[in-house]
Amino acid sequence: MSAPVFGTHRDEGRPDFGPDEVEALADDLLALLGPRGVSSLPRAIARASRDGSGMSPILSAQDLGRPDLVCYPRTPQVIPHIVRAAVRRGVPLTTRGKGTGNYGQVVPRFGGLVMDMTSLTAIEAIDDRAITALAGARMVTLEQFAWDNGKQLWMYPSTVQSTLGGFLAGGSAGTGTIVHGRNHEGFVEALDVVYATDDAELVHLEGDDAQPLVHTYGVAGVIVGARVRVEPLQDWRSIYVSFADHHNAFTAALDLSTFDPAPRLLSADRAEVVDALPSDPALVRGRASIRALLDARCVDEVCDRLTAAGGRVEAVRDGIMQTVKMSALSYNHPTWWLQKAHPDRYFHMEVRGDALVTALDAVEQVYEGGMLHLEMGHEMMFGMLNGIYHSPEQVVAGVPELEALGVGVHSPHQWYVDLDADRVKAIAARTDPMGLLNPGRWM
Template sequence: MSTSSVAPEAVSALHQELVELLGERNVSADQRIRERASVDEATMSPIISEQLPLGLADLVAWPTDAEQIAAVVSAAYRHGVPLTPRGKGTGNYGQGIPMHGGLVLDTSRARAIVEVGDGSITTESGATMIAMEQAAAEAGQQVWMYPSTAQSTIGGFLSGGSGGTGSITHGSNWMGFVTALDVALPAEEPTLLHVEGEEAQTFVHTYGTAGVIARATVRLEPAQDWRSLYASFPDFEPAQAVLRSLRGLDPAPRLVSADTRDITAKLPADPGIPTDACSLRAILDASTLAEATSLIAAGGGTVLDVREGIQQAVKVSMLSYNHPIYWLKRNTPEVTYFHVEVGGEALIDRIEEVHAVYPGGMLHLEAAHLFPIGMLAAPYTGAEDVYAGYPKLQELGVRVHSPHQWYVDHDIDKVLELKARTDPRGLLNPGKLGAPDDAVLGNSTASAQPARQPVGQPVGQPVGQPVGQPVGHVNDQAAQAASEGLMA
């Protein structure tokens, strides 16, 4: 466990100032509260679990608006106390742990929805994604994307997330989703830096190491009439083939997920989820439902249920990305499982070889922006065995991102340059930027997604495809990405 090196007198002085600023109820030094604020979903990784506990906060603060967030960051700066920002802590594997002690700044009480405009929504960083989706729906719109845990905060999603429901069309959350941010910076006086466009993207997926997102403006689009579809398949290969076909529907699905029989058996009981077959779930535009049903039937599948409404779509979302692995682990307590984030058409085209990389391997699959991504799970036999599989997967043409580490994992040089300007004392989420030489990261960014979209590249235009060239069918995009070396 990393021990706090913060001087007790600095913590005490900060505590007193924060009580004056926020009130007694919004600051705590209670041991149990500090322990709860010092954990995230790191237990999803058996490799990280073996290293826990990794840190313990000295204080926890809950500012209730963007200005208070800036004031808390400033106070921590003046007292020289490290600060780890936090939303709900969902989906983070160590990134939300205060490894140097100090202050945990919990943004979840700063949840105001400031404005719903035409094509955008502005909220404070603690607003939940489901609240934003509901507010957008009241205005006849929808958010571009939200993570698999729709109860996550927008600040947490932008700081530590990557994609989710809506990513088939819009890619990762650093690919144009954000239009503006107000970022709290460590300074003598409370400072909110307003950034827009490309400058705003540089703060996305940086784990709060260069600034604390206090307020965000993200894109909306006209609301669509969505249907949540559940289907079963006797085998995984036809389910994968149909997932690939559904990616190409027009309008595109908001989400398509598929699981092997073994993973499906561990999902929560539901009439739409088979107990002895493979599961496919999708959020589809109502106008494509008939075509999707035909594709499923032609692939040997059976539609088990179709449901309407935002809450039903959220339920399907809660069975995507790493959630099926959570259920696999929870409902198989006698086995310790690990998973690796993977991506590429090889997940479909070479599935038997992919499964064979790890004994007992099983894949959760997602249709994504340029090519499928997924979570490859298997029984855990040791960290070295996990790492030994990475080059084998890469040889198959599979992108690999390791969830068994907590370091900022892309645009490192840009983030280091940014942090040198915004946090020269290194107080913001220390220990998460600059992986040591022996850290095993894989060969891809979060969720095995593509890297950031270059400046000037239209959102949705495949990286490496000349600007102005028509965007083809999503499978053509994936093929081009693979041929141009984006699998590495």
């Protein structure tokens, strides 16, 4: 079955539960966690009903769901008890990190319990290979901890404040992906998980056993902690180069895709998108931009190449603050800033392939007002194609046109498990036999 461009509401997979089960679970959680550990107050419910899906006008127009209860575990040991209680009462359980996922995949489709992991922030260990932390640790905190120990994370997303568990369960790529691929491609060394069974307990998974739970939206297990890869810290420089013509900028970005040593991050935008980014003298209004994290040893050579391609070097900066700042201008963030500058105007599609650059004008013309944000990915370019929004039908109609140009498309307007769904379904049948973990994620 080909992937749908947007999600449609169906009751399929809805667990059979009601107010009595919710009330009984609330009592169980009160006994387990105390009065501060569980809430059904409107503010808590509203907060747990939101995520980054506001970026999609298609998802924003729908009622994606809302929990009946939210709980706030403060120790990893209590998680199996919470999961057992939800299983005993037959109430669905959706695990929540920072709530920045942009497909609505953390909003509980059928209600039930949301478990907020953001208090579980401990970083437990680091060695030459990996860092071990609880699921609520922030990605930026892990990167800082790694730098303090002469290491760097293999990768982290542009939503740098998001959680380790959320990035592993709901994210896919980020700073470092050019070299290391996506988060399900070897980043994870081990996971501590809890399955939704009536005898739930902490289960430790190593290597190949852990990988299949990555990018599964928590439907096959709750991630309580993880060990993820680090590598020796490199001496990074953040470079900002502006261009009068975005064609030159995008072509120069593609030319750098074979550069050795590879950048840790490379993003390119046309002037209209740059104009929407936060004010910075290195982001020159009215000019296209390339931003890259480069090994200090190759800054001069890359700057020479970009200058020869028509660019003007605006800034070369160093230090972790600058690295993180540049990361937070990558991936979905330029779209986010564009939408902030022009509310209710734009939507975006996730697109990939060198055709983004080699057929740039044709790609941008697929949607009215089309503007590409480009990232250098792992062995291919990818990006976000922004366009003026009219209707879901208009969004769908552009997909075959993009594909005919040789562009791969992934829709950010649907909430289904989108990585190897059949395999995930088979795992979940064993680890969540009652279908209680974040239900409603199968297309």
